[in-house]
Amino acid sequence: MENTLRARKIKDGTVIDHLNANTAFPVLKLLGLLGETQNVLTVLINVESQKLGRKDLIKIEGRELNPREADLISIISPNATINVIRNFSVVEKKRVGLPNVLKGVKCPNPTCITNTNEPASAEFTVIKNKDTLFRCKYCNRQFDITTIRKVILEKQFL
């Protein structure tokens, strides 16, 4: 039974592989697929992985991701790979990568001008070091990836 489920091939859709263990639910939440989806989903949590030790994997039937969703997934789980499936074949396989600029995510600084009524939308420069930092273009404050991840999971988009 277990093997049958794991081997199930999808006709059209997306396979998100190499998710860090226990990030499948946050990613499903981010994609709006928790609790209100019509799509057929296969979710594996904490399966063995040569690369990661343990990993999660999500198969979503009948849906492809847009570049924005891939950027946000890269912040939740930087090792993830996204496979696009059409007519049972993998037509595109890509590793997610942190974007250079992150737009449309609320600045965690409550006094930032983007959190007032000014018509400025949030924008961060992504500084990719060992510890990735996100620097707000408006208040110039820097935030670590954990803080930005929290904002994304709370869906505080601007």
Ligand SMILES: [Zn+2]
């Ligand atoms: Zn700011």
